Amino acid sequence: xxxxxxxxxxxxxxxPSTGAIMTPIFQTxxxxxxxxxxxxxxxxxxxxxPTRDALQKNLAALENGKYALCxxxxxxxxxxxxxxxxxxxxxxxxxxxxxxxxxxFVKVFEKYGxxxxxxxxxxxxxxxxxxxxxxxxxxxxxxxxxxxxIIDIAAISEIGKKHxxxxxxxxxxASPYLQNPLDLGADLVMHSLTKYISGHSDVVMGxxxxxxxxLHEELxxxxxxxxxxxxxxxCFLVLRGIKTLHVRMQRHCENxxxxxxxxxxxxxIDKVYWCGLTSHPNxxxxxxQMRDFGGMISFTFKNDTMETALAFLKKIELFALxxxxxGVESLVGHPxxxxxxxxxxxxxxxxxxxxxxxxxxxxxxxxxxLLEDLQQALKN
Ligand code: P1T
Numbered sequence: 001x002x003x004x005x006x007x008x009x010x011x012x013x014x015x016p017s018t019g020a021i022m023t024p025i026f027q028t029x030x031x032x033x034x035x036x037x038x039x040x041x042x043x044x045x046x047x048x049x050p051t052r053d054a055l056q057k058n059l060a061a062l063e064n065g066k067y068a069l070c071x072x073x074x075x076x077x078x079x080x081x082x083x084x085x086x087x088x089x090x091x092x093x094x095x096x097x098x099x100x101x102x103x104x105f106v107k108v109f110e111k112y113g114x115x116x117x118x119x120x121x122x123x124x125x126x127x128x129x130x131x132x133x134x135x136x137x138x139x140x141x142x143x144x145x146x147x148x149x150i151i152d153i154a155a156i157s158e159i160g161k162k163h164x165x166x167x168x169x170x171x172x173x174a175s176p177y178l179q180n181p182l183d184l185g186a187d188l189v190m191h192s193l194t195k196y197i198s199g200h201s202d203v204v205m206g207x208x209x210x211x212x213x214x215l216h217e218e219l220x221x222x223x224x225x226x227x228x229x230x231x232x233x234x235c236f237l238v239l240r241g242i243k244t245l246h247v248r249m250q251r252h253c254e255n256x257x258x259x260x261x262x263x264x265x266x267x268x269i270d271k272v273y274w275c276g277l278t279s280h281p282n283x284x285x286x287x288x289q290m291r292d293f294g295g296m297i298s299f300t301f302k303n304d305t306m307e308t309a310l311a312f313l314k315k316i317e318l319f320a321l322x323x324x325x326x327g328v329e330s331l332v333g334h335p336x337x338x339x340x341x342x343x344x345x346x347x348x349x350x351x352x353x354x355x356x357x358x359x360x361x362x363x364x365x366x367x368x369x370l371l372e373d374l375q376q377a378l379k380n
Contacts, residue, residue, distance in 0.1 A: 003062070003177065004246040011057025012239075023054045025236045047224050051232040055239050056207075059197075062176040062242070063189050065209040067216040069223050070235065074172065074192025075100055076228035077206030079108075081168055081190065083222050084215075085136055087113030092130055093139035094121045096147040096351045099340035101139075101170070107342075118347075122282055124155035131163050140186070141170040143286075146298045146335040146359040147352055148173075148273040150282035153289055157185030166215075172196070175326070177249040179290045187212055195326030198241040199248050203234045248328060251364040252295030258367045259360065259374065263299050268378050271352075273298040295362035296325060298335075300354055309334060309356040316377040318369060325361035330370055333359040 001010060015024050026049055031042040042048045052070055059068040071077040078101055085091070093105065095118040105116040119130055121140060138160050142151040153169055160167035168188040169181035175196040181189045191197055193205040210216050223229060253276075260274035275286035276293030286293060301308045313321055319332035323339050333339055336355045340348060345355075362370065 001061070006058075006061045007245045008243050010061030011054055023051055023236065023239055025232045026050045027232055046227055046229050049229075049232050049235070051235040051239075052230065055235045058239060058242060059191070059193075059207050060209055062245075063171075063182055063209040064180050065182050065189065066211040066213070067220075068207055068209040069216070069219055070193070070230050070238075071206040071208070071223065072228045072230045073204050074190070074194055074206035075104055077190050077192075077208050078104060078170075079228065080208065080219055080222045080226065081137070081188065082109050082114065083226065084218055085114050088134060089136040090115045090117065090132060090134040091137045091139055092121075092127065092135055093118050094141050094144055094149070094151060095119055095347075096144040096149055096353070097139075097141040097170070098145045098172075099335070099342045101141070102340075103342040105139075120149075121151045121156060122149050124152045124159065127156060128159050128163075131159070131165060135163065135165050138165055138167045139170070140167065140181075141173075142179075143173045143275055143294065143296060145173060145296075146273075146333075146340065146357065148275055148280070148296060148298055150275050150280075150286045150289075152282075152285045153179070153181050153184040153186055157181075157187075160187070161185065172326075173296050174290060174294060175245065175249060177246055178253075178292055178294055182209065182211060184289060188215065193238050194324060196249065196252070197245060197326075198238045199245065199327060200237070200241050201324060201327035201329065203237045203241075205230045205234055205238055248364055249292075249294075252326075252362060253292040255364060255367050255370060256293060256295035256297060256362045259295075259362050259370060260297050262371050262374060263297065266374075266378055268301055268303075270300045270302045270304060297360045297362060298357055299360075300357055304354055304356045306355050309358060312358065312377050315379075316373060318365065318373040319360060325359075327361070328364050330363035330365060331361040333361070335359050 029045040033039040056068040140151050157167045167186045169186045170190045172192040189209040191207045263269045263272045274297045319330045322331050
């Protein structure tokens with residue numbers, strides 16, 4: 001099956017008891033057993049659920065992996081990955097990443113004796129020199145949030161293999177429509193399903209996908225033992241959203257390109273961060289590992305002050321001021337005060353995340369309406 005067909009069919013079959021074409025929402029906390037241990041493969045709602053199973057099969061297929069596990073949030077999925085580590089282990093992570101991931105690493109897991117270092121992974125050859133005998137995980141986010149840096153997944157995976165260090169890629173910004181990290185050598189893929197995959201801003205959920213059976217079994221144990229599992233209704237919503245992932249992503253990419261080129265040409269704009277621009281420092285890597293460039297864009301103003309950013313945010317109308325991304329509707333965010341407020345200012349500035357940086361999640365509305373809105377908000 002090819003990708004577009006997989007979004008609609010992979011892992012799914014009509015319900016055997018009724019013929020229902022849509023996967024039923026199995027809203028049940030437990031399952032009746034004939035005798036102790038004599039059951040149909042389902043014992044308790046935290047452990048197994050048929051709606052969740054269908055979604056997990058579908059996600060595994062989309063990422064060309066053997067196994068997938070779903071979590072109640074994207075952070076729940078990341079939390080499960082770090083719980084495979086032990087005190088004394090070290091993690092090397094991208095220096096630009098979602099603020100909530102940074103907060104989970106530094107504010108929660110460091111106190112359990114796991115050490116995190118945040119480095120510039122855009123130059124893959126530099127990563128190797130930071131690996132020690134204690135390094136157990138390379139945490140990659142690409143494109144990064146919110147600076148849109150691109151990390152060479154194949155190069156990092158090769159380094160991981162050479163040093164027997166696990167490589168996990170947060171593929172949230174790209175979605176499996178644009179890139180498949182497992183095909184490039186990564187061990188594990190993480191998604192915030194909240195974003196492009198569900199696509200309608202109506203659910204919060206996460207997933208992990210791998211082809212490594214031992215890793216899958218360990219993660220599955222943690223999924224059940226720690227309990228951050230999603231409800232069946234949310235699994236249904238994600239499954240429904242996935243059926244249009246390919247058509248939505250195509251439009252996100254088209255609109256993203258138009259907005260990025262519009263901003264690049266606008267006299268009030270200083271820098272535009274979008275990996276599809278030939279001027280983007282990692283454009284060649286993006287071209288190599290992604291099938292298109294997506295709809296996430298950040299930019300700064302020539303007059304790079306908080307006042308300029310606030311004036312712009314006050315005037316913009318169609319782009320809604322909100323956290324999150326990847327839904328059909330366009331969103332605008334101010335990372336310094338919203339999604340990345342948990343990262344110390346000096347750390348943010350080191351990575352170019354200025355106080356006035358604006359992040360756009362370009363939706364799938366008519367592009368003329370989006371450009372007109374940006375035009376009026378950038379006047380004066
Ligand atoms: O929100 P949640 O489903 O728990 O996913 C966390 C997460 C993980 N990884 C990346 C790259 C993310 O962007 C996120 C969530 N991000 C936002 C809410 C945001 O507005 O950037």
